[in-house]
Amino acid sequence: MQSLKIICPNGHLGFAPLRTESFHIGVAASPDYIAADSGSDDVGPVPLGSDTSTSPEGWQRHDLEEMLLASRKLGVPMIIGSAGDTGANSRVDLYVSIIRELANKHGLKKFKLGYFYSEVDKAWLKTEMRRGNTVQGLDGYADLTESELDATDRIVAMAGVHPFIELLKQGADVIIGGRSSDAAVFAAPALHHGFAADHAYYLGKVLECASFCAEPYGGKETVLGEISHTDVQVTAMHPQQRCTIASVSGHAMYERSNPYEEFFAGGQLDMTHCHYEQLNERTARITGSRFLPSETVRVKLEGAGKVGERYVGICGIRDPYTIAHVDDVMEWAKTQVRARFGDSGYELFYNVYGRDGVMGDLEPLRHQPGHELCIMVQGVAPTREMAEELTMIGLRQMFYARLPDVKGTAGSVSFPLDEVLHASPAYRWTLNHTVEVQDPMQLFPIHLVDAGI
Numbered sequence: 001m002q003s004l005k006i007i008c009p010n011g012h013l014g015f016a017p018l019r020t021e022s023f024h025i026g027v028a029a030s031p032d033y034i035a036a037d038s039g040s041d042d043v044g045p046v047p048l049g050s051d052t053s054t055s056p057e058g059w060q061r062h063d064l065e066e067m068l069l070a071s072r073k074l075g076v077p078m079i080i081g082s083a084g085d086t087g088a089n090s091r092v093d094l095y096v097s098i099i100r101e102l103a104n105k106h107g108l109k110k111f112k113l114g115y116f117y118s119e120v121d122k123a124w125l126k127t128e129m130r131r132g133n134t135v136q137g138l139d140g141y142a143d144l145t146e147s148e149l150d151a152t153d154r155i156v157a158m159a160g161v162h163p164f165i166e167l168l169k170q171g172a173d174v175i176i177g178g179r180s181s182d183a184a185v186f187a188a189p190a191l192h193h194g195f196a197a198d199h200a201y202y203l204g205k206v207l208e209c210a211s212f213c214a215e216p217y218g219g220k221e222t223v224l225g226e227i228s229h230t231d232v233q234v235t236a237m238h239p240q241q242r243c244t245i246a247s248v249s250g251h252a253m254y255e256r257s258n259p260y261e262e263f264f265a266g267g268q269l270d271m272t273h274c275h276y277e278q279l280n281e282r283t284a285r286i287t288g289s290r291f292l293p294s295e296t297v298r299v300k301l302e303g304a305g306k307v308g309e310r311y312v313g314i315c316g317i318r319d320p321y322t323i324a325h326v327d328d329v330m331e332w333a334k335t336q337v338r339a340r341f342g343d344s345g346y347e348l349f350y351n352v353y354g355r356d357g358v359m360g361d362l363e364p365l366r367h368q369p370g371h372e373l374c375i376m377v378q379g380v381a382p383t384r385e386m387a388e389e390l391t392m393i394g395l396r397q398m399f400y401a402r403l404p405d406v407k408g409t410a411g412s413v414s415f416p417l418d419e420v421l422h423a424s425p426a427y428r429w430t431l432n433h434t435v436e437v438q439d440p441m442q443l444f445p446i447h448l449v450d451a452g453i
Contacts, residue, residue: 001032001193003226003227004032004189004190004193004195004226004227005029005032005033005224005225005226006031006032006033006035006186006189006190006203006224006227007026007027007031007033007034007035007222007223007224007225008035008186008207008208008210009022009023009036009063009066009067009220009221009222010036010063010220011036011208011209011210011211011212011219011220012037012038012039012040012055012085012209013036013037013038013060013063013064013080014038014053014055014059014060014084014085015055015059015085016059016220017059017063018062018063018066018220019218019220019221019222019238020066022211022222022236022238022241023070023222024070025222025238025239026222026223026224026237027070027073027074030074031074031224032076032189033076033077033078033079033189034067034070034071034074034076034077035078035185035186035189035207036063036067036080036081036185036210037080037081037082037185037208038060038083038084038085038087038095039081039082039083039084039085039086039087039179039180039182040082041429043085044427045304045305045427045428045429045430046424046425046427047086048086048088048156048302048303048304048427049153049154049304049305049306049425049427050424050425050427051086051090053084053085053086053091057094060084060095060098061098064095064098064102065102067080068102068108068174069102069106071173071174072108072173077168077172077173077174077175077189078173078174078175079174079175079185079186079188079189080185081159081164081177081180081181081182081184081185082178082179082180082182083095083176083177083178086156086179087118087156087177087178087179087180088119088154088156088178089117089119089178092115092116092117092176095115096113096115096176096449099174099176099451100451103451103452103453104452104453107453108451108452110450110451110452111173111450111452112170112171112172112174112448112449112450112451113172113173113174113176113448113449113450113451114167114170114172114447114448115167115175115178115446115447116159116163116176116177116178116444116446117178118156118157118158118159118177118178118443118444119154119155119156119178120156120301120443122149122150122152125149125155125435126146126149128435129144129146133435133436135301135433135434135435136434136435137432137433138432138434139257139432141431141433144431144433148430148431149430151305151430152303152304152305152431153303153304153305153306153427154303154304155301155302155303156178156179156301156302156303157178157179157299157300157435157444158179158180158181158265158299158301158302159177159178159179159181159299159443159444160180160181160184160264160265160266160297160299160440161184161187161188161191161266162266162440162441163177163441163444164180164188164189164192165188165192166441166446167448168189168192169192170446170448171448174451181204181264181265182204182208182209183201183204183207183208183262183264183269184204184264185204185208186204186207186208187200187201187203190203190204190227195227195228196229196291197267197291197293198289198290198291199227199228199230199231199232199289200227200291201267201269201289201291202232202274202286203225203227203232205252205271206234206248206251206252207225207234209254210222210223211236211238211241212251212254213234213243213247213248213251214241214242214243214244215241215243215244215246216241218238218241221237221241222237223235223236223237223243224237230287231285231286231287232285232286232287232289233283233284233285234283235282235283236282241282242282243282243283243284244278244284245276245277245278245284248276248284249274249276252271252274259271260272265297265299265300265440266293266294266440267291267292267293268291268292269289269290269291269292270289270291270292273289273290274287274288274289275287296436297437297438297439298434298435298436298437299436299440299443300432300433300434301431302429303429303430303433304427304428304429304431305427305428305430306425306426306427307347307425307426307427307428308346308347308380308381308382308383308387308426309380309383309384309387310378310379310380310422310423310424310425310426311378311379311384311387311388311390311391311392311420311421311422311423312378312379312391312420313377313391313392313394313395313417313420313421314374314375314376314377314395314415314416314417315374315375315377315398315399315413315414316372316373316375316415316416317329317372317375317412318371318372318414319412320371321403321405321406321412322403322412322413323369323371323373325403326355326373326375328403329398329401329403329413330352330375330398332397332398332400332401332402333393333394333395333401334348334394336394336397337390337393337394337397340390340393341381341386341390345381345382346379346380346381346387346390347378347379347380347426348377348378348390348391348394349377349378349379350375350376350377350394351376351378352369352375353373353374353375353376354370354372354374355369355370355373357376375398377391377394377395377420378391378423378426379391379394379420380426388420388422395415395420398412399413399415401413
């Protein structure tokens with residue numbers, strides 16, 4: 001092949017439905033593949049730990065149906081990575097069942113449905129650790145200990161291109177992947193067709209978030225990436241969007257601590273010497289990317305462990321004097337919680353929106369709060385009953401805070417709701433690590449079945 005075209009209609013399938021107008025324009029461009037990533041750890045550890053999706057199934061089903069019908073109409077493969085937000089085994093099974101249901105619903109001719117799992121067995125990982133295989137921490141995490149592993153409810157490994165390529169070799173028409181590198185979803189078919197890794201991995205990087213690489217900003221619009229033996233080109237499909245030097249190079253820096261590198265199982269994409277050109281109003285051309293293979297294969301692991309049950313309460317403050325002493329108000333409420341439950345065995349959090357609720361201690365205007373504050377109180381405890389009570393105390397006692405110079409009994413704090421609300425259980429990230437494997441397929445068992453009629 002002299003070139004290969006892939007369309008990506010959604011940077012996180014299911015998080016919000018893809019826009020059909022630009023998607024159908026992309027389909028009309030006769031792509032060789034239709035692909036999308038469906039996962040992210042941006043949603044936090046709760047979905048992985050609780051084995052759920054943060055996206056409504058209806059939205060996920062919508063995108064899968066659009067992509068499946070288009071891929072079968074064109075006769076080209078369809079690839080999904082990180083099924084159901086987390087890529088856990090249950091999410092892969094959910095997507096496989098949806099694909100089968102859709103195939104029967106639309107009477108689609110029989111096709112090959114491939115999928116792979118990504119969950120990691122804790123017992124296997126503990127055995128590896130005891131054999132001396134250090135599970136190395138990333139981004140400030142210490143190397144994994146057995147106690148932290150024991151505190152983990154679920155682990156997924158992040159696949160590289162390898163299981164996707166293997167399923168393509170076996171003739172899969174539709175692939176549902178477990179947890180995967182976003183870029184691998186697109187790099188894999190390019191590598192499968194013989195294109196250089198230097199360009200294939202950049203193709204994956206630029207396509208992973210769909211129209212995030214285009215301007216003006218518009219979520220969930222389709223973009224088309226084309227790889228040749230000399231370059232990568234990316235084109236916005238929405239008539240009012242364009243891929244420019246600024247938007248494409250800017251996206252290369254997206255979610256990177258270092259804007260010039262991205263790591264994969266088996267190597268690193270080096271974007272230091274990338275060169276960007278504007279081919280036409282809606283298309284940018286990229287050259288100069290390099291892929292640097294590593295001597296060993298290290299696979300990223302993500303794990304989540306449950307902290308406790310959680311309740312949430314909300315209140316508002318308009319009184320200027322109370323706003324000026326809001327830290328004293330919250331401290332008063334915390335003191336009442338400690339009087340009831342002691343100093344440990346629970347967690348209590350206050351987010352002050354209108355002061356530093358978004359950025360916390362990094363907020364440069366922290367000492368210039370707005371005229372009105374919203375405070376969200378989160379209580380976490382081993383049981384629902386305890387979490388509800390401590391959150392109620394932490395919320396309501398702000399109304400009773402004793403401040404100097406206050407002589408009135410009302411007007412300091414308002415409650416939009418009298419009750420506190422049961423929220424999802426609280427989880428924390430326990431694993432943000434890598435483990436060395438001898439075989440890049442070792443943690444990703446693949447399956448191939450028939451679907452359709």
